[in-house]
Amino acid sequence: MEWGDLTEITLRSLAVSLSATGVAALIAMPFGAWLAIQPFRGRRWAIATLNALIGIPPVVVGLVVYLLLSRSGPFGVLGLLFTPWAMILAQVVVITPLIASLTHQTVRDLWLRYRDLLVSMNTTRRQRLAILLRDGQRGLMTAGLAGFGRAIGEVGAIMIVGGNIDHATRVLTTAITLETSKGNLWFAVALGAVLIALSLVVSLGAHALSRGERRAQW
């Protein structure tokens, strides 16, 4: 691998993981919030299952997504296997339970504080969710960053569904794996440093974009 390829795979890593985090957040945050405020039969089981799914092995996720997207699978006709789309899909599956669980915890804590007020004000479920998600933005940002951190450091699933194809699906983690296997240890270490730096930059950027610490009661 040339040093010139570094920019390309860094940008691809960022694009894939940010996309996956965005999609997962759109699914997980409303679901986690809903789970916190909506009583229903079996909710405790649903929460326990969600928490258990946080630890789902990415390799297994990669295998399942591979089977679904492979030519003989139900979605093979879409031709997504070994594309960044398949990598995004696999990462979404891996990080959605994590973001949903952290969202649930954040919203549940707020709901315990606000419940009487919001019920007293005769708010609709939609209004409650909007208020809780707005006031819980600090916790939600942490959930999003945790999801992004897991996505960008993930290798098992995206190796299976992406294939680590040069100039197509190679990202930082799969490149590190490849360079290590080739014995290019210093290059692998450099890629690792880039990966860590990327994670830090995204995290600090998210904090800088959020409202002030004092105002949001961090």
Add this chain to the structure above:
Amino acid sequence: MVRLDQVWITRAGHRLLGPATVTAHPRGVTAVLGPNGSGKTTFLRCLHGLEAPTSGTIEWDAEIAPQDQSFVFQKPVLLRQTVRENVALPLKLRGIKDPDLTEIANTFELNALLGRAAVDLSGGEAQRVAMARAWITNPVLLFLDEPTANLDQATTALVETVIRSTARAGTRVFMSSHSRAQVKRLAQDVIFLDAGRTFGPYDAQEFFENPPQAARTWMEDGT
């Protein structure tokens, strides 16, 4: 008129309220009096619909829509937003995007605080914000749970003035309080609670001139 018939509220085997049997024709301010732990808060929450009775029935003769009621909690609950956003919240929930807060801010002396973050307020300031939020919809029915418990003398006087003028304007107020002096100043009727059991309602003046048997021990306590 509100009628409670043999209402009990229990939680984990503990009685929070009951037996509560009251027929009240609220006029002005109805004070809910009683010692600590007697069930005053639970009684108010039950009237407002925040607590469902474990048994018994509650009937209001005129249907008062939930949006025509407001509740001020003893410990103010404010969103992590500015004072302005907290006060305007009930109106925004009704689709009013940029409500005029001038009058309500004047009433509760909040003009200087409107731009502040609610988390930066003192306890007394937070309670005034919570009250302004409850008052801003001009409720038909207002529940106040020890509204002046954490306020200084000057703010208590301000709040009492507002409560009095609100009641005169036709809002029916249910208010729990520890302070007999405050109840004497504000209330037309008194409902007394002791260990979850309700007594009354009594005409406030009669209650203090000739306390019912159930309230005598507490009255003699002198607090």
